[in-house]
Amino acid sequence: MSAPRLRTALAAAVALAVTSLTGCGGDGPAGSRPGNSGGTAVSGNLTVFAAASLTESFTRIGKDFEAAHPGTTVTFSFAGSSALATQINHGAPADVFASAAPVSMKTVTDAGNGDGAPTTFVRNQLVIAVPKGNPDGVAGLADLTKPDVKVALCAEQVPCGAAARKALDAAGVRLTPVTLEQDVKAALAKVKLGEVDGALVYRTDVRAAAADVDGVEFPESAGAVNDYPIVVLKDAANKPAARAFVDHVLSDTGRAVLTEAGFQEP
Structure with missing residues (x-):
């Protein structure tokens, strides 16, 4: 290949690479842009329904999550798991459900309101x-x-x-x-x-x-030890943030908070 043609080919390759990088880091929809940590950037409001016994640990986890994902706001509704399950099945808006027992979670998933299979993240005694x-x-x-x-x-x-x-x-x-x-x-x-x-x-x-x-x-x-399952909900308004929150709960950082609170490994 002649020198002019070689320079032209190299210039085209560089332009294509720049275009690809720009497309990955551009102003795409929330939840599709890479975050600073190498994961997926999330933003917006997130509503988590969680068992009352998770109040202290999830409140701390929520603050950690907001710090790790600027632009997110986590709102919790803490109550008895059976009451929360009933609210979800009656259309209460929520993105994530964390139950203090599999039976309350089953009430939600049997009604088709879970997005995927629940994950047991801790146990309590x-x-x-x-x-x-x-x-x-x-x-x-x-x-x-x-x-x-x-x-x-x-x-x-x-x-x-x-x-x-x-x-x-x-x-x-x-x-x-x-x-x-x-x-x-x-x-x-x-x-x-x-x-x-x-x-x-x-x-x-x-x-x-x-x-x-x-x-x-x-x-x-x-x-009489209770398993605690967590799931993203089918009608979650902010599924990218919901999935990121569940991942955070399951991460070493989230587990450390839960262990410190006295929860047991599943």
């Missing part, structure tokens, strides 16, 4: 929450049956309530709670307020409220 100092000397489930001990449980349709029933049955303990709550935070609040002498809640909730309550471990809880 029950303890007995008692007032600071354990004034009633509660050492196990049997102590909750004493006539002067008032107990709060989660309602059985709520994951923490179903786990509590399983643990109580395994221990052969029959007790009558003075209140049945719709999520684990509400049951814990009864202890913090001094309205009850004990409540069956998750280990992570006691750790988050360590200034106000103590936790009493009991062996039957090992047979």
Whole structure:
């Protein structure tokens, strides 16, 4: 090839390379541009429905996610998993669902409202929450049956309530709670307020409220451990951000936050 033709061919190749690079980094749709971390850039609002027991850890994870993805805003709705599942199936707008038990997740996926298969990301175990100092000397489930001990449980349709029933049955303990709550935070609040002498809640909730309550471990809880699944929802308004959030929860960074909060590896 002659020198002029060689220079022309080289110039064309350079122009094509520049055009390709410009096309990759241009002003394409949100969710299609590479981010600074080498992943996919996401932006916009993201709504996450999550079990009440995830309140502290997911709030921190949400802030970390926003910092890693400038331009995103994460809004959480924390409540009992069964209530959240019902809301999703009735059309409540949400992008991600994180449940405290597979049964509540199955309610959503059986209705066709999941986008892909859920992933179990952590597990959680029950303890007995008692007032600071354990004034009633509660050492196990049997102590909750004493006539002067008032107990709060989660309602059985709520994951923490179903786990509590399983643990109580395994221990052969029959007790009558003075209140049945719709999520684990509400049951814990009864202890913090001094309205009850004990409540069956998750280990992570006691750790988050360590200034106000103590936790009493009991062996039957090992047979009532809850798996926590997470999924992007079918009607998510911001699927790129939803998928990125789930990836963040499953990442080493997300798992470190959850482990620090007291959750167990799945």
